[in-house]
Every structure is written in C-alpha cells, then in structure tokens.
Amino acid sequence: MSNNRSCVHNENKQYGTCTICSKIKLGIMLKNEYKHLGLTTTVWSYYNKNYQTKEKIIAGMLRRFAKSELYKGKYNLVIFYDNYDNSNDNELKRYKATEL
Numbered sequence: 001m002s003n004n005r006s007c008v009h010n011e012n013k014q015y016g017t018c019t020i021c022s023k024i025k026l027g028i029m030l031k032n033e034y035k036h037l038g039l040t041t042t043v044w045s046y047y048n049k050n051y052q053t054k055e056k057i058i059a060g061m062l063r064r065f066a067k068s069e070l071y072k073g074k075y076n077l078v079i080f081y082d083n084y085d086n087s088n089d090n091e092l093k094r095y096k097a098t099e100l
C-alpha cells in the first residue's frame with residue numbers, strides 16, 4: 001500500500017499499475033460467451049493518481065473503459081473496489097453495461 005506516486009514492486013511498470021500500490025481495482029464481469037478469449041478481467045488504477053480521490057480515479061477509469069473497443073459488448077457489469085482491502089465488502093461502485 002502506498003499513497004506515493006512511485007511503486008517499489010515494479011509490477012507492470014510499463015503501465016504504471018500495481019496490484020499492491022494502485023488505489024482502485026476494477027473487476028470486469030464478462031458475458032459467458034466471451035470468457036474463453038483470455039481478456040483481462042481485473043484492471044488496476046495508475047498509482048501515480050493515488051493522490052486523487054477514489055471518485056475521481058473511478059470516473060477516469062470508467063471513461064477510458066467505456067471507450068474500449070476491445071471490451072465493447074462483451075461484459076455485463078464492471079465493479080470498482082478499494083484495492084487496499086481485497087475483501088469483496090469493499091465494493092465502491094458497480095455499473096451495468098447498459099449504464100456506461
């Protein structure tokens with residue numbers, strides 16, 4: 001966990017996301033017929049945005065995700081979690097595909 005803009009784990013450094021340092025985690029619930037495609041179903045926020053509020057980070061991730069051609073029409077639901085606590089109780093927001 002870190003509120004700094006840097007990450008010591010160096011995971012996925014190219015994209016600036018980290019399973020530990022990133023503040024927000026996005027779970028993508030694919031439709032059954034697309035589950036075999038090997039699409040990423042978990043996306044972490046950029047840890048250099050950790051200084052921003054959760055709401056602002058979620059809004060940015062949602063905006064980018066909604067534009068994604070790769071996922072268009074392939075999911076039912078997206079759920080945002082607080083990444084600092086991995087329990088499912090920590091759900092922050094959920095959006096149905098039709099709401100994006």
Ligand SMILES: [Zn+2]
Nearest residue numbers: 007009018021
């Ligand atoms: Zn890290």
